[in-house]
Amino acid sequence: xxxxxxxxxxxxxxxxxxxxxxxxxxxRYLPEYRKLREGCGSFLNLCKNxxxxxxxxxxxxxxxxxxxxxxxxxxxxxxxxxxxxxxxxENEGPKFTHKIGSPQDIINLxxxxxxxxxxxxFEIIKNCKKExxxxxxxxxxxxxxxxxxxxxLEGSSSKNYLHTKQWMYNHPELxxxxxxxxxxxxxxxxxxxINAGVDVVMLFDSWGGIxxxxxxxxxxxxxxxxxxxxxPKAKTPNTQQLIPKIVFTKGGGIWLDKISNIGAxxxxxxxxxxxxxxxxxxxxxxxxxxxxxxxxxxxxxKNAIRQDALRILNxxxxxxxxxxxxxxxxxxxxxxxxxxxxxVAYLVDLVHEFNLTT
Amino acid sequence: xxxxxxxxxxxxxxxxxxxxxxxxxxxRYLPEYRKLREGCGSFLNLCKNxxxxxxxxxxxxxxxxxxxxxxxxxxxxxxxxxxxxxxxxENEGPKFTHKIGSPQDIINLxxxxxxxxxxxxFEIIKNCKKExxxxxxxxxxxxxxxxxxxxxLEGSSSKNYLHTKQWMYNHPELxxxxxxxxxxxxxxxxxxxINAGVDVVMLFDSWGGIxxxxxxxxxxxxxxxxxxxxxPKAKTPNTQQLIPKIVFTKGGGIWLDKISNIGAxxxxxxxxxxxxxxxxxxxxxxxxxxxxxxxxxxxxxKNAIRQDALRILNxxxxxxxxxxxxxxxxxxxxxxxxxxxxxVAYLVDLVHEFNLTT
Numbered sequence: 143x144x145x146x147x148x149x150x151x152x153x154x155x156x157x158x159x160x161x162x163x164x165x166x167x168x169x170r171y172l173p174e175y176r177k178l179r180e181g182c183g184s185f186l187n188l189c190k191n192x193x194x195x196x197x198x199x200x201x202x203x204x205x206x207x208x209x210x211x212x213x214x215x216x217x218x219x220x221x222x223x224x225x226x227x228x229x230x231x232e233n234e235g236p237k238f239t240h241k242i243g244s245p246q247d248i249i250n251l252x253x254x255x256x257x258x259x260x261x262x263x264f265e266i267i268k269n270c271k272k273e274x275x276x277x278x279x280x281x282x283x284x285x286x287x288x289x290x291x292x293x294x295l296e297g298s299s300s301k302n303y304l305h306t307k308q309w310m311y312n313h314p315e316l317x318x319x320x321x322x323x324x325x326x327x328x329x330x331x332x333x334x335x336i337n338a339g340v341d342v343v344m345l346f347d348s349w350g351g352i353x354x355x356x357x358x359x360x361x362x363x364x365x366x367x368x369x370x371x372x373x374p375k376a377k378t379p380n381t382q383q384l385i386p387k388i389v390f391t392k393g394g395g396i397w398l399d400k401i402s403n404i405g406a407x408x409x410x411x412x413x414x415x416x417x418x419x420x421x422x423x424x425x426x427x428x429x430x431x432x433x434x435x436x437x438x439x440x441x442x443x444k445n446a447i448r449q450d451a452l453r454i455l456n457x458x459x460x461x462x463x464x465x466x467x468x469x470x471x472x473x474x475x476x477x478x479x480x481x482x483x484x485x486v487a488y489l490v491d492l493v494h495e496f497n498l499t500t
Numbered sequence: 501x502x503x504x505x506x507x508x509x510x511x512x513x514x515x516x517x518x519x520x521x522x523x524x525x526x527x528r529y530l531p532e533y534r535k536l537r538e539g540c541g542s543f544l545n546l547c548k549n550x551x552x553x554x555x556x557x558x559x560x561x562x563x564x565x566x567x568x569x570x571x572x573x574x575x576x577x578x579x580x581x582x583x584x585x586x587x588x589x590e591n592e593g594p595k596f597t598h599k600i601g602s603p604q605d606i607i608n609l610x611x612x613x614x615x616x617x618x619x620x621x622f623e624i625i626k627n628c629k630k631e632x633x634x635x636x637x638x639x640x641x642x643x644x645x646x647x648x649x650x651x652x653l654e655g656s657s658s659k660n661y662l663h664t665k666q667w668m669y670n671h672p673e674l675x676x677x678x679x680x681x682x683x684x685x686x687x688x689x690x691x692x693x694i695n696a697g698v699d700v701v702m703l704f705d706s707w708g709g710i711x712x713x714x715x716x717x718x719x720x721x722x723x724x725x726x727x728x729x730x731x732p733k734a735k736t737p738n739t740q741q742l743i744p745k746i747v748f749t750k751g752g753g754i755w756l757d758k759i760s761n762i763g764a765x766x767x768x769x770x771x772x773x774x775x776x777x778x779x780x781x782x783x784x785x786x787x788x789x790x791x792x793x794x795x796x797x798x799x800x801x802k803n804a805i806r807q808d809a810l811r812i813l814n815x816x817x818x819x820x821x822x823x824x825x826x827x828x829x830x831x832x833x834x835x836x837x838x839x840x841x842x843x844v845a846y847l848v849d850l851v852h853e854f855n856l857t858t
Contacts, residue, residue: 302794302795302798302836303795304795304798304799304836304838307793307795307796307798307799307800308799308800311795311796311799311800311801311804311808312799312800312801312804351772352772353772353793354771354772354774354793354808355772355773355774356774356811357793358772393751393772395754396753396754396772396773413712414709414710414711414712414713414716414751414754415713415754416712416713416714435665435711435712435715436660437660437661437662437665437669438665438669440660440662440665441662441665441666441669441670442665442666442669442670443669443670446669446670450669450712450714453714478660478662480662
């Protein structure tokens, strides 16, 4: 892994080009994914089938010269492994059969067998590590405690998250109980992912951005901090390489100074923030990941993709005194299903050629 | 209007208490609104009935000691007056029968009779001014050009605004044509609102926050700036009072420095930004409006409402060297329909008593 461009960029070492991978790079926009998905029943079946999930993880790497793989899974497998029945409904998204509605429901959540119940994830990781090139890192991940709690309290995704906020504003001590339990589960889960072989871990805080600053710090950032602190000097079991931690709060751009204080090696940026300003504000405190608008890749022509990708690459490089290191190119959120794979290929090449042509 | 606490706060003059009003203060959370609404057919019928819309505008003022009224209308009456057929579908929101899909559709938009077609709005304003106490200002408003364009291109509200972004990224010149036309229409509309008697105008940029910083500046902020520049020293026809301009971009907290440069008298803040930090950053450049999470008012108990409202009031006052002036208390977005009117009354009194008790 010493020659991983992704890891070298994260640690601000010299790199030949900006590394690039995409959130949801394995997914519905790929015809080969849709074909494989057809044959395997529910989405959760696919997540729990190590052989097929391994194939899905590797599909984008076979098409594009990406600088990392990310294990194929879903953030909601953690609450599912804690005992919450989960279904993915076509065109509607995930739904829990019973949402968390009482203090007893929190007590009933079982984290004692998290690692056993999520063993299929660790199988996927082991399989992928066998297949990936030695210098292509595998990214493991988890949802943030707050984001998982949102789904568990709402039962599904939501517009205003009023169940979550009812708990948060009226019974904060109960929400903290839930977040504590999730934090314990996530630490077990990520530790096991590391032991199974992932080279990087990422925390997806998809819903922290719905909060006030004060509530974000109390109910989301504090728990992200606890998780990172619990994996302080985690190393891969075989190579003893340090495992960098990526934290991504969608909508978190206004709290960047706060986020940069929890020890994350990389901070993910959505597309609303100017990456040059973010870099100027944070200096070498953390590497930055992002931040192309996923809509450009979905509906923009090549000229539009080129223009905005170059704007981001140049803004980072300029703010970093002419060096591209410390940047991991990505979208500001997941690839949209209507995205044309040819445009993804175009973008990957564009990012790789940037430093050679400027 | 010389004794309006709202206007005095906007102009940083001494005030006895922080003024307060709420976005969507006239609406579904009020039983008297729901009762009146039942009898009048479609939502658009209500907007177009000056007598009933006047009643609706005044309803919250009869219940609560609010410091301003806002005329009852909808931002989409502007595209409707430009020739786009509009329906409000129960539990689904607004839908245009035909969305903008071609350059010819933009050419077909007719702004020549905007003021005549929207005459019912000016009737509402005149009626309300007769009924309101002399020192209670009436707020007029419009959607921002970008937000109206989003609705016109998508046909309704949207998750990812891919139609809008397809135009924006691939045919920016066409989107600019549409935005130019909307800007002209809005200037006519707001000028006529001022002539009819509004004391303040507000621009609602509900969707600017879905953009990258660069696109926000090019496709939303530039047009907000043009509108404000076209109403530079607008005064009420009778009292010759200056008309302050409020600009609110939901999700615009990270672009506050840019927004503060377009000449707005007041900048609206959603609930994600710390108002104390915003105040410290902007100084006396503009007054600030906001920024309680509407979810607290919808699902929080009185203790939670109290705690967060005081946090906001104190953060502003502290950052403003102990003075409450320059702050207009409001939510960070519209009142949610599930809100308890008793909690609204509680909050209004709390805001009014704040400076007396601290």
